[in-house]
Amino acid sequence: MTIKKAVFPAAGFGTRFLPATKAIPKEMLPLVDKPLIQYAVEEAKASGLKEMIIVTGMGKTAIEDHFDTSFELEILLKERGKTALLKEIEEVSGLVHFAYTRQKKPLGLGHAISITRNLINDEAFAVFLGDDIIDAKVPAMKQMIGVHKEYKTSVLAVQRVNKKDAHLYGVIKGEQVAPGVFRVLDLVEKPKENPPSNLAIIGRYILTPGIFDALERTRPGKGGEIQLTDALKILLETEDIYAYEFEGNRYDAGDKLGFLKANVSLALKRPELRAEFKKFLKQLGF
Numbered sequence: 001m002t003i004k005k006a007v008f009p010a011a012g013f014g015t016r017f018l019p020a021t022k023a024i025p026k027e028m029l030p031l032v033d034k035p036l037i038q039y040a041v042e043e044a045k046a047s048g049l050k051e052m053i054i055v056t057g058m059g060k061t062a063i064e065d066h067f068d069t070s071f072e073l074e075i076l077l078k079e080r081g082k083t084a085l086l087k088e089i090e091e092v093s094g095l096v097h098f099a100y101t102r103q104k105k106p107l108g109l110g111h112a113i114s115i116t117r118n119l120i121n122d123e124a125f126a127v128f129l130g131d132d133i134i135d136a137k138v139p140a141m142k143q144m145i146g147v148h149k150e151y152k153t154s155v156l157a158v159q160r161v162n163k164k165d166a167h168l169y170g171v172i173k174g175e176q177v178a179p180g181v182f183r184v185l186d187l188v189e190k191p192k193e194n195p196p197s198n199l200a201i202i203g204r205y206i207l208t209p210g211i212f213d214a215l216e217r218t219r220p221g222k223g224g225e226i227q228l229t230d231a232l233k234i235l236l237e238t239e240d241i242y243a244y245e246f247e248g249n250r251y252d253a254g255d256k257l258g259f260l261k262a263n264v265s266l267a268l269k270r271p272e273l274r275a276e277f278k279k280f281l282k283q284l285g286f
């Protein structure tokens with residue numbers, strides 16, 4: 001069965017970006033001229049997914065407005081003959097369907113996913129954490145769908161990190177079964193020492209519906225939150241899980257430095273900005 005649905009957990013408070021995120025959702029912070037969450041939605045679209053399920057929370061209505069049609073704005077752009085901009089605005093909300101569900105309290109990423117159960121039913125689905133921006137020739141999720149088609153299991157996106165940074169991630173212990181593909185033997189959330197490998201879990205997942213029962217059995221972990229990694233460990237008791245080392249550059253835009261890096265490198269890829277921006281960076285001495 002093909003994967004049609006994408007879940008975007010977006011109910012976190014985004015404390016690393018305070019005070020910017022006090023009144024504006026982190027997902028709406030712009031990289032060049034598009035909000036963070038739009039990059040993830042575009043990746044989902046480009047990977048063939050048709051139904052976008054966004055988990056929102058308090059103060060997140062700007063996300064819904066962003067993906068809604070803006071009748072007044074579209075009329076104004078039409079009147080002013082700004083057809084390129086109009087097309088871009090229409091494309092944001094076109095061709096796919098959006099559904100929103102609200103997480104009443106930020107009880108963790110695992111909890112945010114668990115509340116989508118009645119929207120997903122009994123099929124495998126994709127999860128995108130919008131903080132992770134992946135710039136890739138073939139969209140990262142499309143690459144993962146290829147792996148899912150072959151192995152029919154949950155698939156976790158992984159990337160190699162310096163062992164000294166492993167404590168920032170969920171890390172897998174895996175057995176390589178094909179180029180870039182690993183059968184997961186164990187998962188450790190933010191290992192304090194001796195990480196089982198340098199393969200860190202990144203914010204893209206394909207999950208089988210078995211994850212919902214696993215989430216129900218997951219007790220609150222660090223910070224009283226229901227952690228997805230803990231649920232994946234429970235799922236691993238009954239189902240195989242694979243990990244895939246995707247091809248592409250990834251930026252952690254939920255972190256200040258990563259956000260700045262993403263802005264600079266994405267701006268340098270824009271034909272209309274590239275030359276002038278490069279000149280400016282040179283002037284700064286880079």
Ligand code: UTP
Pocket residue numbers: 009010011012013014015016017026055103105106107108109111112129130131254
């Ligand atoms: P983060 O750990 O990045 O938390 O969540 P955060 O609140 O977004 O940001 P910081 O760390 O406070 O700066 C990872 C993902 O899980 C979602 C977040 O929106 C983000 O996409 N999330 C987290 C939820 O949807 N609900 C939660 O209860 C927690």
